[in-house]
Amino acid sequence: xxxxxxxxxxxxxxxxxxxxxxxxxxxxxxxxxxxxxxxxxxxxxxxxxxxxxxxxxxxxxxxxxxxxxxxxxxxxxxxxxxxxxxxxxxxxxxxxxxxxxxxxxxxxxxxxxxxxxxxxxxxxxxxxxxxxxxxxxxxxxxxxxxxxxxxxxxxxxxxxxxxxxxxxxxxxxxxxxxxxxxxxxxxxxxxxxxxxxxxxxxxxxxxxxxxxxxxxxxxxxxxxxxxxxxxxxxxxxxxxxxxxxxxxxxxxxxxxxxxxxxxxxxxxxxxxxxxxxxxxxxxxxxxxxxxxxxxxxxxxxxxxxxxxxxxxxxxxxxxxxxxxxxxxxxxxxxxxxxxxxxxxxxxxxxxxxxxxxxxxxxxxxxxxxxxxxxxxxxxxxxxxx
Numbered sequence: 001x002x003x004x005x006x007x008x009x010x011x012x013x014x015x016x017x018x019x020x021x022x023x024x025x026x027x028x029x030x031x032x033x034x035x036x037x038x039x040x041x042x043x044x045x046x047x048x049x050x051x052x053x054x055x056x057x058x059x060x061x062x063x064x065x066x067x068x069x070x071x072x073x074x075x076x077x078x079x080x081x082x083x084x085x086x087x088x089x090x091x092x093x094x095x096x097x098x099x100x101x102x103x104x105x106x107x108x109x110x111x112x113x114x115x116x117x118x119x120x121x122x123x124x125x126x127x128x129x130x131x132x133x134x135x136x137x138x139x140x141x142x143x144x145x146x147x148x149x150x151x152x153x154x155x156x157x158x159x160x161x162x163x164x165x166x167x168x169x170x171x172x173x174x175x176x177x178x179x180x181x182x183x184x185x186x187x188x189x190x191x192x193x194x195x196x197x198x199x200x201x202x203x204x205x206x207x208x209x210x211x212x213x214x215x216x217x218x219x220x221x222x223x224x225x226x227x228x229x230x231x232x233x234x235x236x237x238x239x240x241x242x243x244x245x246x247x248x249x250x251x252x253x254x255x256x257x258x259x260x261x262x263x264x265x266x267x268x269x270x271x272x273x274x275x276x277x278x279x280x281x282x283x284x285x286x287x288x289x290x291x292x293x294x295x296x297x298x299x300x301x302x303x304x305x306x307x308x309x310x311x312x313x314x315x316x317x318x319x320x321x322x323x324x325x326x327x328x329x330x331x332x333x334x335x336x337x338x339x340x341x342x343x344x345x346x347x348x349x350x351x352x353x354x355x356x357x358x359x360x361x362x363x364x365x366x367x368x369x370x371x372x373x374x375x376x377x378x379x380x381x382x383x384x385x
Contacts, residue, residue, distance in 0.1 A: 051315030111178030175230030316352030
């Protein structure tokens with residue numbers, strides 16, 4: 001009798017284990033790939049973060065519809081940093097500890113990325129930032145990458161343009177922010193190497209409503225060009241004040257204003273401004289032989305038809321980040337160390353901002369050739385050839 005009971009118990013246990021295996025098999029076979037995203041979709045940097053969020057969701061949807069990665073779907077966990085560094089840290093920890101993501105795309109802003117850099121190292125979570133500051137990858141942390149070109153690349157492109165047009169005396173006015181500090185460092189250091197004379201060095205806060213005092217000091221130095229380095233509404237105020245004061249120098253902006261939102265904010269004062277930018281905003285003006293043209297036009301068409309708003313280079317950062325990450329985790333490279341090695345092995349990938357070639361010592365993968373110089377004419381972008 002005892003043997004009979006044991007036999008029945010064993011049979012029931014066997015059936016239960018088979019049932020459990022059948023039930024759990026699809027879970028393991030079709031597990032989601034958890035990816036985190038941190039963008040500034042509210043606050044002063046929202047015009048940068050919203051295109052990033054829109055683009056990332058659009059691309060993830062396409063990837064999932066086409067079968068996902070290795071047959072597994074991406075599950076996206078998104079949080080708004082509100083452009084706040086402390087919020088970025090808080091949400092990054094949530095992504096790691098609660099959501100258990102394998103990698104994070106973003107943040108939008110340089111300051112927010114720098115704020116989570118130590119956390120990426122601590123938790124050994126790969127981060128692909130959409131921000132520009134060279135400090136994001138210098139000093140290099142093996143977990144931290146970025147897809148926006150570095151400040152030094154933009155500065156080199158600007159100085160090349162100025163020297164070509166016989167303009168050597170330059171004034172700079174930079175934001176007191178992560179992006180602004182990094183840009184100022186590059187402007188000063190590279191000026192010495194390229195023979196540019198910095199005749200004035202002024203600063204502003206992102207919250208400032210008037211920069212006439214700084215610009216008046218700059219006017220006294222009679223520069224050939226004035227370079228403004230910042231993002232958000234502040235550079236538009238600089239442009240308006242510049243026009244109101246009647247400065248004769250060439251006003252040049254950083255790539256941080258390569259958005260139609262800047263033109264809307266600056267109004268008529270935007271016309272005539274020159275800046276380095278990604279090819280995306282002048283895609284139609286590229287030659288037919290340009291290797292980026294079709295990619296850019298397809299992305300532009302899809303984005304604008306879906307979201308009923310102009311494409312921006314910042315949304316392009318999210319496009320590049322998700323596709324670079326997708327390449328890195330193919331063949332089920334889901335461990336942090338494998339993802340890092342996967343990104344570092346990517347060579348000659350054509351993205352919206354340029355040709356990416358990463359390595360264990362280069363976590364940006366771009367050169368100054370990622371930029372073209374553009375001019376704002378009649379409220380629109382014009383490629384300078």
